[in-house]
Amino acid sequence: MYSEKVMDHFMNPRNVGEIPDAQGVGQVGNPKCGDIMKMYLKIENGVIVDAKFKTFGCGAAVATSSMATEMIKGKTVEEALKITNKAVAEALGGLPPIKMHCSNLAEEAIKAAISDYFRKQGIPTDHLEDLACGRRCDDIHKAREDD
Amino acid sequence: MRERFVYLDHASTTPVRPEVLEAMLPYFTQKYGNASSLYSIGRESKKAMEEARIKVAAALGAQPGEIYFTGSGTEADNWAIKGAAYANRKKGKHIITSAIEHHAVLHTCQYLEREGFEVTYLPVNEKGLVSPDDVRAAIRDDTVLISIMFANNEIGTIQPIAEIGKIAGEKGVYFHTDAVQAVGNVEINVSGMGIDLLSLSGHKFYGPKGVGALYVRKGVKITSFMHGGGQERGRRASTENIPAIVGLGKAIELATLDMEERNQKLIALRDRTINEVLKRIPHVRLNGDRQRRLPGNVNFSFEYIEGESLLLMLDMKGIAASSGSACTSGSLDPSHVLLAIGLPHEVAHGSLRLTFGEENTQEDVDYLLEVLPGIVERLRAMSPLYEEKEGSQCTVKK
Ligand SMILES: Cc1ncc(COP(=O)(O)O)c(C=O)c1O
Ligand SMILES: [Zn+2]
Numbered sequence: 339m340y341s342e343k344v345m346d347h348f349m350n351p352r353n354v355g356e357i358p359d360a361q362g363v364g365q366v367g368n369p370k371c372g373d374i375m376k377m378y379l380k381i382e383n384g385v386i387v388d389a390k391f392k393t394f395g396c397g398a399a400v401a402t403s404s405m406a407t408e409m410i411k412g413k414t415v416e417e418a419l420k421i422t423n424k425a426v427a428e429a430l431g432g433l434p435p436i437k438m439h440c441s442n443l444a445e446e447a448i449k450a451a452i453s454d455y456f457r458k459q460g461i462p463t464d465h466l467e468d469l470a471c472g473r474r475c476d477d478i479h480k481a482r483e484d485d
Numbered sequence: 486m487r488e489r490f491v492y493l494d495h496a497s498t499t500p501v502r503p504e505v506l507e508a509m510l511p512y513f514t515q516k517y518g519n520a521s522s523l524y525s526i527g528r529e530s531k532k533a534m535e536e537a538r539i540k541v542a543a544a545l546g547a548q549p550g551e552i553y554f555t556g557s558g559t560e561a562d563n564w565a566i567k568g569a570a571y572a573n574r575k576k577g578k579h580i581i582t583s584a585i586e587h588h589a590v591l592h593t594c595q596y597l598e599r600e601g602f603e604v605t606y607l608p609v610n611e612k613g614l615v616s617p618d619d620v621r622a623a624i625r626d627d628t629v630l631i632s633i634m635f636a637n638n639e640i641g642t643i644q645p646i647a648e649i650g651k652i653a654g655e656k657g658v659y660f661h662t663d664a665v666q667a668v669g670n671v672e673i674n675v676s677g678m679g680i681d682l683l684s685l686s687g688h689k690f691y692g693p694k695g696v697g698a699l700y701v702r703k704g705v706k707i708t709s710f711m712h713g714g715g716q717e718r719g720r721r722a723s724t725e726n727i728p729a730i731v732g733l734g735k736a737i738e739l740a741t742l743d744m745e746e747r748n749q750k751l752i753a754l755r756d757r758t759i760n761e762v763l764k765r766i767p768h769v770r771l772n773g774d775r776q777r778r779l780p781g782n783v784n785f786s787f788e789y790i791e792g793e794s795l796l797l798m799l800d801m802k803g804i805a806a807s808s809g810s811a812c813t814s815g816s817l818d819p820s821h822v823l824l825a826i827g828l829p830h831e832v833a834h835g836s837l838r839l840t841f842g843e844e845n846t847q848e849d850v851d852y853l854l855e856v857l858p859g860i861v862e863r864l865r866a867m868s869p870l871y872e873e874k875e876g877s878q879c880t881v882k883k
Binding site: 340345348349351354365369370371372373374375376392393394395396397399400 | 797
């Protein structure tokens with residue numbers, strides 16, 4: 339059900355680990371959903387020079403985490419904020435429809451880590467408020483019950 | 486190419502035994518007659534079907550006239566529950582079942598709730614056992630059916646069926662059991678156990694897929710399932726699937742013949758797997774009851790990791806297994822069975838079901854034990870929920 343690229347990023351995930359002196363750390367997802375991702379960013383002069391992750395989750399969650407960290411390395415924080423879960427999924431050669439919700443995690447983790455960075459830098463994060471998601475799971479559960 | 490393929494998912498389905506396939510083959514191309522036809526190849530089909538019926542009846546301690554062939558285990562469950570509910574509407578609208586039934590039962594009950602029936606979903610204890618006292622206490626004057634599965638497909642727990650059957654008999658309430666996982670694994674006697682309706686499915690005991698049977702005790706009132714021709718005494722119309730029925734008959738005969746011998750072997754594989762995994766891997770729990778479980782069933786939860794990842798990595802090593810994680814179920818919730826025995830969501834997500842079958846060997850267990858610890862360690866090293874501190878001391882991060 340997974341593309342070769344997804345399987346490659348799942349079996350050989352890039353950038354697994356932690357960055358002890360990270361400028362931004364974000365954790366998203368919750369155990370109820372079954373996917374949790376923690377992202378660590380090393381940021382110098384507004385540029386993401388290193389990214390690492392730890393993920394508790396399915397194949398899609400691990401692969402999107404891996405791909406997302408690859409995509410943001412070398413980008414400015416503003417550029418990184420524009421990366422969507424769809425872009426990550428596309429870079430992986432697509433995900434099965436029922437797995438799209440797992441891929442939200444990567445986009446959210448990037449946003450959560452960057453907003454942590456902004457907070458530590460004293461930069462206002464109001465414009466990010468509705469992006470860092472804690473309600474993701476319940477929203478999806480609700481959407482499902484409705485159909 | 487894979488070096489090795491080890492199939493550890495027999496609760497999902499089993500291979501067709503060569504003897505079963507051999508018995509089926511003539512009924513596709515040579516003895517293809519319609520069992521309702523009066524000429525020779527029609528009569529031959531009819532005879533083969535009735536022989537299969539006798540075999541199913543013998544395996545259950547029933548009369549052949551009490552066996553109806555169906556298109557699957559799911560169909561048998563649907564028929565038993567809807568059939569008993571609709572046929573006994575005058576008596577009442579209450580059904581008792583458990584929280585850990587297969588979806589073939591649960592979703593049928595939910596459907597009936599929308600049709601105006603009331604359903605009590607009995608809880609189970611932490612091992613997955615239904616309490617007969619709870620069954621007794623739940624019975625009302627308007628209860629028309631009790632449906633409790635014989636053995637659970639995920640955690641393998643075997644229910645106190647005879648006790649529940651006795652209570653149902655005393656109270657004059659019909660008792661249905663989904664025995665799809667039990668047939669060929671557990672001794673079954675419908676009269677001794679007070680069972681009025683019993684579902685089974687061919688592909689769980691080395692028979693073909695897409696064929697099942699429903700036992701209906703003589704005199705039990707249920708509506709017909711399919712309306713059409715007069716097949717299955719008019720209660721389940723449509724031209725009978727003779728090859729599949731012949732295969733089911735042969736498979737149930739073989740499954741019950743060598744049950745004890747096979748079970749001894751399966752229990753040895755099961756228990757060694759349980760003991761060794763619990764010994765070699767930290768932060769693991771066994772789900773289900775240690776003793777009262779199906780001979781081939783093992784179900785673990787590995788803390789801090791997610792089941793689908795585990796399955797993918799096992800698959801890369803050629804091991805086929807299953808999990809109750811949300812990401813494998815196609816829904817967002819982990820298995821209702823694991824939640825019903827009280828597991829927290831994240832622990833339920835990390836479940837692994839291994840179900841042994843007759844072609845498995847101790848070498849398969851050796852291989853599993855060789856690859857599993859490394860896979861678990863690798864996934865844990867990737868998990869934000871897990872942190873290794875100073876050697877083997879592990880803690881959960883907030
Ligand atoms: C307990 C139980 N009931 C019912 C079924 C459904 O059987 P079938 O696949 O024949 O429809 C299964 C198997 O998936 C099962 O394990
Ligand atoms: Zn997922």
